[in-house]
Amino acid sequence: MITKEEQKRYQRQILMLGEAGQERLKAARVLLAGAGGLGTVISVYLAAAGVGTLRIADCDSVEASNLNRQILHWGRDIGRPKTASAAEKLAALNSLIRVEEVAGRIDEGNIDAIAGDCDLIVDAMDNFPTRYLLNRTALRKGIPFIHGAVRGLYGQATTVLPGKTPCLRCIFPGSPPPEIFPIVGATCGVIGSIEATEAVKLLTGLGEPLAGRLIIWDGMAATADSIVVERNPACPDCGRSAQGKET
Amino acid sequence: MKVVFRTFADFREVIGAREQELSLPEGETVGGLLKGLRKGHPRPQEKPFDASGDVKTSIIILKNGRNIEFRQHPDTIIATDDAISVFPPVAGG
Ligand SMILES: [Zn+2]
Numbered sequence: 001m002i003t004k005e006e007q008k009r010y011q012r013q014i015l016m017l018g019e020a021g022q023e024r025l026k027a028a029r030v031l032l033a034g035a036g037g038l039g040t041v042i043s044v045y046l047a048a049a050g051v052g053t054l055r056i057a058d059c060d061s062v063e064a065s066n067l068n069r070q071i072l073h074w075g076r077d078i079g080r081p082k083t084a085s086a087a088e089k090l091a092a093l094n095s096l097i098r099v100e101e102v103a104g105r106i107d108e109g110n111i112d113a114i115a116g117d118c119d120l121i122v123d124a125m126d127n128f129p130t131r132y133l134l135n136r137t138a139l140r141k142g143i144p145f146i147h148g149a150v151r152g153l154y155g156q157a158t159t160v161l162p163g164k165t166p167c168l169r170c171i172f173p174g175s176p177p178p179e180i181f182p183i184v185g186a187t188c189g190v191i192g193s194i195e196a197t198e199a200v201k202l203l204t205g206l207g208e209p210l211a212g213r214l215i216i217w218d219g220m221a222a223t224a225d226s227i228v229v230e231r232n233p234a235c236p237d238c239g240r241s242a243q244g245k246e247t
Numbered sequence: 248m249k250v251v252f253r254t255f256a257d258f259r260e261v262i263g264a265r266e267q268e269l270s271l272p273e274g275e276t277v278g279g280l281l282k283g284l285r286k287g288h289p290r291p292q293e294k295p296f297d298a299s300g301d302v303k304t305s306i307i308i309l310k311n312g313r314n315i316e317f318r319q320h321p322d323t324i325i326a327t328d329d330a331i332s333v334f335p336p337v338a339g340g
Contacts, residue, residue, distance in 0.1 A: 038340045126340035151337040154256045173316050176305050176336030183339055216255045216334060223265070225255060227332050230312035 002026070006096060010050050021204040022050060028203045029053040031115050033106060033134055034124030035082040036060070037183060038148050040072035041192025042124055042199070047090040047097055049200055054090065057102035057114055058082040069185030106130055111137050122199055123147045123168075124192070128175035135160065135168040136237050144202050146210075148195040151181045153219030155191035158229065159198050159210040162238075166229045169237040171214060190217050248273055248327040252280075255334035257294040258306075271325060277308055278321030280331070295335060305336050 002010075002019050006026070014022050028051050032039055035058035046054055060082050062073040070082070077085040083101035090099045102114055115121055115137050123146060125131050131147065138145035138160060145160040147168050160167050194215060201207045213226040233239050253266045262284065271280065281302040297303050304318040309332040315323045325331065 034340050036340050124340050126338070128338055148340070149337045150339045151335075154335070154337055156337050171309075171314060172307070172336075173314055174318070176338045179338075181339035188340075218256050218259065220256070221259065225253075225265075227253070227255075227309060228312050229309065232313060 006050065009094075009096070013049065017200075017204050017206065021206065024204050025050050025200070026052040028119045029055065029117060030120045030122060030199060030203075031118040032056045032122050032124055033130070034058055034126065035070075035072070035086045036066065036124060036126060037069040037150060037185065037188035038192045038195065039082075039124030040070045040086060041188050042122055042148075042196045043086060043090055044072065044093065045193065045196035046122075046199055047094045047099070049196075050094065050097060051199070051203070053098045053100060055100040055102060055114070055118065056083050056086055056090075057104070057106055058086075059103070059105040069183055069188045071185070071189075106133065108133065112141075115143065116141060118143060120199055120202055121145045122195055123149075124195070126181075127178065128172065131168055132175075132237065138162055139167055139238050139242075144209075146195050146198045146202070148191045150183055150187045150191050153184055153187050155187050155194075155217040155219075156214055157191055157194045157198070157210060157217075158214045159202070161209065161211050165212040166231045167235060167238040170232040170235045170239075171229045173232070173235075184219075187217070187219055190219065248275075248325075250325055250328065251330040253330065253332045255332065256337075257335055258333050261294055275325050276321065277310070277315060277317065277323045277325060277331065280325065281306075281321075281333075303335075307334050307336055308332070 002022050010022050030051050035056050062077045062080050072086045072089045081103045083103045087099045087101050121138050139162045142162045148157040214229050215226045217224050250269050252269045254262045308315050308317045
């Protein structure tokens, strides 16, 4: 049930989601993997929208070089764990939701405990090996998975619906070479907002998900395109060979 | 044969077009197509090209929506009406 206080707070989105949609957001538990450039943007919008439980995982502490883009981490937070820094601000933004901190590295050993009971997994990572782990977990548990990534003024996003769409590994079979990537904070705003939009849609059933399509945002030219992507029958994570292992 | 060639991000800057129809010889490979691009570009030492002027092997190439894994399969054959999409890897968060 939506309380009087919630009716007031979420009035402008209840206009389109209805109280039933708002209740779905309230009942949802979302894993946000990463509290960096993308994670801080996504978490602000999901917290503000009233997602009932936001579980935020990150293993890093705030550094000065994060502050050009990681909007929940401020000058005074340098040296603090990113999860604590983010959770404090999100709690101040919306005390009606629950923010859970997972301060540590996501790995094979803990991913089931971290993600297993979530309705949605949102990718805000900065590396592909961890993204593949999230992707595999999403496939195994049948949890929708929203991917996003950024570099410079470019970004990309897609929504993986297990069993229905290509998985992340179908589209990107190999990790790009690691690098200290250039980035302007506003690019995280664009892609993080696309991911947050997808999350609200998936949780409430609104609209058409970004499923089977990869959006490519080009901030240099100020254009957005989407490419239809196909499943790879030989995909190590969702293809035929993976079926026996993973289900 | 005619194929659709779509470029994104820094490839689009280099090529100067979002989508074009190319006329290629039968049996052309993706690697061959990209070598041709390098010839047509006056300053290959930038963006998607490496120091020797070759297209970086980390590039993402989708043929009809499927990643061809260019690093391992530059000799992937292109067929009539294929749609080839080319973009750089993006991995940050
Ligand atoms: Zn797959």
